[in-house]
Amino acid sequence: xxxxxxxxxxxxxxAHYNMLQAIHDFLTADxxxxxxxxxxxxxxYDTVSANRELILQGSGLSGTEQLFxxxxxxxxxxxxxxxxxxxxFTGFLAGNPFDSQPGARLSGVPAHNNAIDYWMVGNxxxxxxxxxxxxxxxxxxxxxxxxxxxxxxQFPSPLINAGMLIGVQNTxxxxxxxxMPYKGTRxxxxxxxxxxxxITPDVYPWNNTRVIAGNGTAATLLNxxxxxxxxxxxxxxxxxxxxxxYGFLDGIFYITGFNNAVENVMQVGGTVVDQTGLTVAQAVAxxxxxxxxxxxxxxxxxxxxxxxxxxxxxx
Numbered sequence: 001x002x003x004x005x006x007x008x009x010x011x012x013x014x015a016h017y018n019m020l021q022a023i024h025d026f027l028t029a030d031x032x033x034x035x036x037x038x039x040x041x042x043x044x045y046d047t048v049s050a051n052r053e054l055i056l057q058g059s060g061l062s063g064t065e066q067l068f069x070x071x072x073x074x075x076x077x078x079x080x081x082x083x084x085x086x087x088x089f090t091g092f093l094a095g096n097p098f099d100s101q102p103g104a105r106l107s108g109v110p111a112h113n114n115a116i117d118y119w120m121v122g123n124x125x126x127x128x129x130x131x132x133x134x135x136x137x138x139x140x141x142x143x144x145x146x147x148x149x150x151x152x153x154q155f156p157s158p159l160i161n162a163g164m165l166i167g168v169q170n171t172x173x174x175x176x177x178x179x180m181p182y183k184g185t186r187x188x189x190x191x192x193x194x195x196x197x198x199i200t201p202d203v204y205p206w207n208n209t210r211v212i213a214g215n216g217t218a219a220t221l222l223n224x225x226x227x228x229x230x231x232x233x234x235x236x237x238x239x240x241x242x243x244x245x246y247g248f249l250d251g252i253f254y255i256t257g258f259n260n261a262v263e264n265v266m267q268v269g270g271t272v273v274d275q276t277g278l279t280v281a282q283a284v285a286x287x288x289x290x291x292x293x294x295x296x297x298x299x300x301x302x303x304x305x306x307x308x309x310x311x312x313x314x315x
Contacts, residue, residue, distance in 0.1 A: 001032070001036075001038075001121065001122070001123040001251070001315045002026070002030045002031075002032035002033045002036075002038075002121070002122055002123065003119070003120060003121045003122075003284075003314040003315060004022070004026045004030065004118075004119075004120045004122075005118070005119050005120075005280060005281045005284065005296075005314070006022065006117075006118055007115065007116060007117045007118065008021075008022055008115070008116050008118070009114065009115050009116075010112075010113050010114040010115065014073075014075070014082055014113045015082070015111065015112050015113050015114055015115055015116050016073050016075065016082040016083065016084055016111040016112065016113065016116070017047075017052060017073060018116075019084065019111055019116050019118065019131070020052055020054055020071055020072075020073055020084065021047075022118065022120075023054065023071055023120065023127070023129070024042070024045060024054050026120055026122060027039065027040040027056055027058075027122050027127060028040055028041075028042060028056070030122070033122060033123070033124075036123070036124070037059075037063055037124075038058070038059070038061070038063075038122075038123050038124030040056040040057060040058045040069075040124075041056065041057045041058075042054070042055075042056060043055045043056060043057050043068075043092050043094075044070075044092075044094075044098075050073075050075070051072055051073055051074050051075075052072060052073045053070065053071075053072040053073075053098045054070060054071050054072065055068065055069075055070040055087075055089075055092060055098065055101070056068070056069055056070065057092065058124050058125060058144065059124055060124050060125045060145065061123065061124050061125050062152075063124070065124075065125070066091075067124075067125060067144055067145060067159075068088070068089035068090065068091060068092050068101070068102075069086075069087065069088055069089065069126075069127060069143040069144050070086075070087040070088075070089060070098060070101070070143075071084055071085065071086055071087065071143075072084070072085045072087070072098050073085075074108070074168060074170075075113070076170060079170055079172070080172055081110060081170060081171065081172040081173070082110075082111050082112055082113040083108050083109060083110050083111055083165075083168075083170075083171070084108070084109045084111050084141070085098075085106045085107070085108050085109070085163075085168045086106065086107050086108075086109055086129075086141040086142075086143050086161065086162070086163045087099075087101070087104055087105065087106045087107075087143065087161065088103075088104075088105050088143045088144065088159050088160065088161035088190075088192070089101040089102055089103050089104050089105075090102045090103030090157070090159070090192070090196070091103065099168070103192070103196075103198075105159075105161040105190050105192075105198050106161070106163075106167060106168050107141065107161055107162060107163025107164070107165055107166070107167065107168075107181070107188050107190075108163055108164065108165035108167065108168045108169050108171065109129070109131070109139050109140070109141040109163045109164050109165070110133065110139050110164060110165070110171060110172060110173035110175075110178065111131060111133055111139065111173070112131075112133035112134055112173065115133070116131050116132070116133050117131065117132040117133075117136075118130065118131045118132070119131075119280075119296050119298070119312055119314070121251045121312060121313065121314065121315065123250070125144050125145040125250065126142065126143065126144030126145050126146070126160070126250050126251075127141075127142070127143050127144055128140075128141070128142045128249075128250070128251055128252055128312060129141045129142075130296075130298045130312055132263075133173050134173045134174060135173075135174065135302070137173055137174070137178075137301045137302045138180075138262060138298050138299050138300070138301060138302075139164050139173065139178075139301070140162070140163075140164065140180050140181065140182075140298060140310075141162060141163045141164070141181075142160055142161075142162040142163075142181070142249065142252065143160065143161055143162070144159070144160065144250075145157070145158055145159055145160065145250070146158050146159075146160050146191075146238065146246075146247045146248060146249050146250055147247050147248050147249075147250055148246060148247035149245055149246065149247050149248075150247070154194075155194055155246075155247075157192055157196075158191070158192065158246065158247055159191070159192035160189075160190070160191060160192075160238075160249065161189075161190045161192075161198070162181035162182070162188065162189045162190070163181060163188055164178050164179070164180065164181065164188060164301070165178065165188055166187045166188050176302075178301050179300060179301065180300040180301065180310070181203075182203050182206065182236050182249070182252065182254075182310055183203070183206045183300060183307075184202065184203060184206040184207045185200065185201075185202045185203065185207055186200070186203070187200050189201070189203060189238075191238050191246060193246075199240075201238040201239060201240050201246065202238070202239050202240055202241070203236060203237070203238055203239070204235075204236070204237040204238075204239050204245070205234055205236075205237075205254050206254070206307065207239070211224075212224050212256075212306075212307055224256040224258065224306075225256050225258035225259065226256065226258060226259060226260070231255055231256065231260065231266045231311075232255075232268075233253030233254065233255055233266070233268065233295060233311050233313075234253055234254040234255075235248040235249070235253060235254075236248060236249040236252050236253060236254055236310070237249075251312060251313045251315065252310060252311075252312060252313075253295065253310060253311040253312075253313065254310055254311075255295070255297060255309050255310060255311040256306060256307075256309070257299075257304065257305060257306040257307060257308055257309040258306055260297060260309060261297065261304075262297055262298060262299040262304075262309070263280055263296065263297060263298075264296075264297040265280055265283040265284055265287065265294055265295070265296055265297070266294070266295040266296075266297060266311055267287045267290075267292045267293070267294060267295075268292060268293040268295065269291065269292045269293055270287060270290040270291035270292025270293070271290040271291060271292070272290075273286045273287050273290050273292070280296060284296065284314045288314070288315075293313060293315065294313070294314045294315075295311035295312060295313050295314070296311065296312050296314060297309055297310075297311055298310055298311070298312055
């Protein structure tokens with residue numbers, strides 16, 4: 001696994017174009033991915049058209065799989081939106097447009113034309129991205145596979161497509177209706193099931209209010225919090241009320257917002273690191289060097305309630 005913390009601006013070209021370039025460079029050439037044999041192969045990279053496109057093929061964690069993901073830009077100067085569309089495919093046809101690739105599922109992620117701070121984690125099976133844009137707000141996307149609670153022969157392609165928008169909507173980052181994909185039961189979170197159909201599952205623990213709300217079912221009765229200043233990440237698990245629990249997301253965790261804040265760096269294990277005066281990137285590096293696991297806290301758009309956060313592991 002690999003991670004990248006950085007920023008892009010709109011000096012040389014629109015910032016969301018540079019964000020697409022950053023994703024390309026990370027997945028195809030990051031030293032940790034290359035060393036692990038988990039870098040992605042470029043099938044299409046259009047840097048000329050107004051709507052720029054990147055389609056990649058990965059080989060999974062086993063090195064024997066065929067996984068297909070993509071990211072493209074879409075924008076409108078009159079509409080003042082500069083977005084990315086995150087896509088998960090089941091194959092690739094060179095003659096097909098981006099949106100018409102086999103099994104295509106797309107979700108828009110609002111970005112920006114001037115400046116984007118980002119956190120990315122990637123490996124041979126998936127890409128997860130968080131971006132800080134605008135006022136600021138935080139936007140998230142996930143494409144590729146999850147870890148299934150099944151053998152590969154039972155559930156060979158547990159694909160995920162997750163973004164901030166339902167499909168490719170012309171929505172600006174400032175729209176108050178935007179909600180992160182992991183939060184309960186969202187149409188901007190899709191799972192490819194065993195029948196090769198895209199479905200909208202529930203997502204634990206947000207869908208189970210008794211887990212995060214103690215003895216009541218209202219999310220105002222939250223009882224999850226830190227323990228003596230230590231925070232405990234919980235797996236994010238797609239499920240339904242059949243009941244089925246399909247698996248868990250790779251590197252994405254629920255974290256309580258109690259006494260917490262966006263861009264905090266949470267440490268699990270290792271020698272405790274004093275983060276005073278450290279940037280996010282410096283804190284992550286120090287925690288890993290101390291033998292710990294480092295998680296960056298990300299919020300749901302502009303929301304700051306107790307259940308409006310998740311943690312992305314930098315690994």
